[in-house]
Amino acid sequence: SLRSSNAAASSARGGRRPFTAIGVTGMTPHLRTHIPSLFYSTERVLNLRSGKSKDAHPKTIYDPSRETENCGVGLVASLKSVASRKVVEDADEMLIRMSHRGGVGCCPASGDGAGMLFGMPDAFMRAKAKESLGIDLPPSGEYAVGNVFFPPENPDVLQDCKSILERLTKQRGLEILGWRPVPVDNSMLGQDPLDSEPDTEQFFIGNTGTKKLSPRDFERELFRVRKMAEEEAASILGPESGFYINSLSSQTITYKGQLTPEQVSQYYLDIKDPSFITHLSLVHSRFSTNTFPSWERAQPIRMMCH
Numbered sequence: 306s307l308r309s310s311n312a313a314a315s316s317a318r319g320g321r322r323p324f325t326a327i328g329v330t331g332m333t334p335h336l337r338t339h340i341p342s343l344f345y346s347t348e349r350v351l352n353l354r355s356g357k358s359k360d361a362h363p364k365t366i367y368d369p370s371r372e373t374e375n376c377g378v379g380l381v382a383s384l385k386s387v388a389s390r391k392v393v394e395d396a397d398e399m400l401i402r403m404s405h406r407g408g409v410g411c412c413p414a415s416g417d418g419a420g421m422l423f424g425m426p427d428a429f430m431r432a433k434a435k436e437s438l439g440i441d442l443p444p445s446g447e448y449a450v451g452n453v454f455f456p457p458e459n460p461d462v463l464q465d466c467k468s469i470l471e472r473l474t475k476q477r478g479l480e481i482l483g484w485r486p487v488p489v490d491n492s493m494l495g496q497d498p499l500d501s502e503p504d505t506e507q508f509f510i511g512n513t514g515t516k517k518l519s520p521r522d523f524e525r526e527l528f529r530v531r532k533m534a535e536e537e538a539a540s541i542l543g544p545e546s547g548f549y550i551n552s553l554s555s556q557t558i559t560y561k562g563q564l565t566p567e568q569v570s571q572y573y574l575d576i577k578d579p580s581f582i583t584h585l586s587l588v589h590s591r592f593s594t595n596t597f598p599s600w601e602r603a604q605p606i607r608m609m610c611h
Contacts, residue, residue, distance in 0.1 A: 396586035420561020456547030482509035
């Protein structure tokens with residue numbers, strides 16, 4: 306039986322309980338109450354696998370007490386999908402409270418990266434489109450807005466990248482509504498993010514082109530535009546050129562960068578605007594491990610974060 310075989314295994318190991326992976330689904334109440342005893346630290350797993358005590362292992366910089374050095378993730382949402390300023394403010398506060406989950410450089414003002422994904426702030430985008438572009442946006446879900454990074458201080462490359470996006474947008478049967486520079490305040494940034502700070506603009510696209518698409522097909526075409534634009538730009542400018550599409554969707558929009566959690570809402574003035582309201586926000590504070598920080602490596606990554 307399972308019980309007798311486990312007992313035999315325990316006896317063979319000198320009474321030590323074997324390290325066993327047990328799924329939660331279908332567990333008896335008795336087993337479920339003992340789950341904590343089956344989850345071990347990295348140090349404990351190494352001991353079990355080798356049969357050696359921790360003193361017998363080579364000395365490394367690993368310290369089990371520091372097993373909290375990873376990214377921070379949080380979500381705030383209205384269960385009734387009602388947009389409000391409170392969602393934005395709560396998400397910002399949650400991100401700031403995860404500063405211990407984010408890394409910084411030798412300069413405390415140079416962060417590993419942080420960002421906020423929002424459900425499309427429809428009322429805010431309508432007001433800005435009217436103010437900046439002089440247009441009335443189509444109904445909610447029938448337009449998309451993308452936050453796009455461009456290489457800094459290079460107007461020729463910026464125009465070339467815009468031309469790629471606009472051409473591909475037309476090819477997919479979508480309508481170009483216009484561009485809006487994203488207002489920012491970089492006064493709080495450290496030298497590292499300042500040296501690579503991109504130009505950020507918003508690209509407005511309408512589902513009002515040659516053929517009206519379903520919501521699913523609209524998102525699919527936006528995905529194709531983004532992927533093809535990035536690949537074409539990379540073939541011309543090379544990888545990590547500074548051209549990067551943070552998000553391009555009718556449902557969500559992402560504000561992120563090589564920032565600390567505290568700097569996100571300070572840097573992007575849109576987020577501080579009282580008329581910026583939404584029904585959901587996904588936030589991320591990055592603790593980079595095997596890659597150097599950069600503006601495009603910050604998260605959320607368009608639809609998710611990890």
